[in-house]
Amino acid sequence: MGAKTRTGKMMMICRKMRLVLVVCQLGAILRTQAQIPAQCISSNTNRPPENSDIMVDCGTEHMDLNIYLCPVYQALYNESLLVLNNEYNNNKCFGTAEFAANPPVLKFSFPINESSMSSCGNDFKIITQVGTGAFADFSNVQFVNISGAVTSIDPSAGMITYRPQLLYKFSCLYPLQYIINNTELAVAGVNVAIKDNNGSFISTLSLELYEDDQFQNYLTIPPTGLELKTKIYVAVRATNLTDRFNVLLDRCYATTSPYPDFDSFYDLFVGCTRDEQTEVLLNGDSQVAHFSFEAFRFVEHRNRTVSTFYLHCVTRLCEVSTCSVLKPDCGSNQGRRRREADDTLANATVTSTAILVAKKGKGSSESLYSNTVVAAIFCVNILAVLFTT
Secondary structure, three states: OOOHHHHHHHHHHHHHHHHHHHHHHHHHHHHHHOOOOHHHHOOOOOOOHHHHHHHEOOOOEEEEEEEHHHHHOOOOHHHHHEEEOOOOOHHHHEEEEEOOOOOEEEEEEEEOHHHHOOOOOOEEEEEOOOOHHOOOOOOOOOEEEEEEEHHHOOOOOOOOOOOOOOEEEEEEEEEEEEEEEOOEEEEEEEEEOOOOOOOOOOOOEEEEEEEOOOOEEEOOOOOOEEEEEEEEEEEEOOOOOOOOOEEEEEEEEEOOOOOEEEEEEEEEOOOOOOOOOEEEOOOOOOOOEEEEEEEEOOHHHHHOEEEEEEEEEEEEEEEHHHHHHOOOOOOOOOOOOOOOHHHHOOOOOOEEOOEEEEEOOOOOOOOOOOHHHHHHHHHHHHHHHHHOO
């Protein structure tokens, strides 16, 4: 019995020693894999992770994420153990550690395009919200929401782990519309314009003038101006779009200034309200919108030989499946109400080149004689009357 007792005690001691060795080895592994960097020792972010440790920059071409790196090490992870949406088999979905930053951060930067959306698993959704700003009058305005998460990869091979799970969620909301700075955002293979601080991007949205209803021949405007009531055909077109989106015009108006201000303006159409000479031909049903109007002059230019004005169109994109809902129902009393001038901000338009209109109209019965010739004839007639008397 004594021998068996001693053998049992020895076995218990061996088990305890093995457990101690396993714990020591595990501790050594943890220290090796997530040793606190020197840059974090004096950093105020050298603490456990918090929800505020991620910063998101929703840019026009890239979405940029910055995650405080020191809390990641505090949680026994490192930069190689955080990845976008668990896409750990794709090297493009891992971040880059910047220890030179103060505080150190882990940076993720990915283009907002189709390849990035699919390869790194970000979620892309079209949503509809109440309009704000330039679209405050409208109850249905579409936005694109891009969201995802940076998740931790736990390398523990056993049944237990000492690491907490890290999960950093992010999202960006972009208006599905074009604005004055002509900025561009490529989302899932689609060009969508948004406003960026530097306004340095060039949009693929254009406004072009034509002389025919087939939109084949560009309108040539002579220096002397177009004749009054000349039919002008307008095309607002977006290029490089997938067939998922159409172009929708909410308002088109003319100003005497090349800028979309409201010192002198005239509405061609706002929703269902339109000028009698304006005809909306195609809107919200294609990647190009068409309408026509007749050349006119601003009254304030009555003493000018040529009246000059510019055409501006408040334009946005709509998803094909919902364009019919966003278009005004002009056959009912529920159409959109007329927008006040100061409700439409200058940052939601595309603008034409200068349109010049002369005083003379088509079929004008204006005298072929110049004013000087007419005056001379009038004087001769007076002299003739004097001599005959």
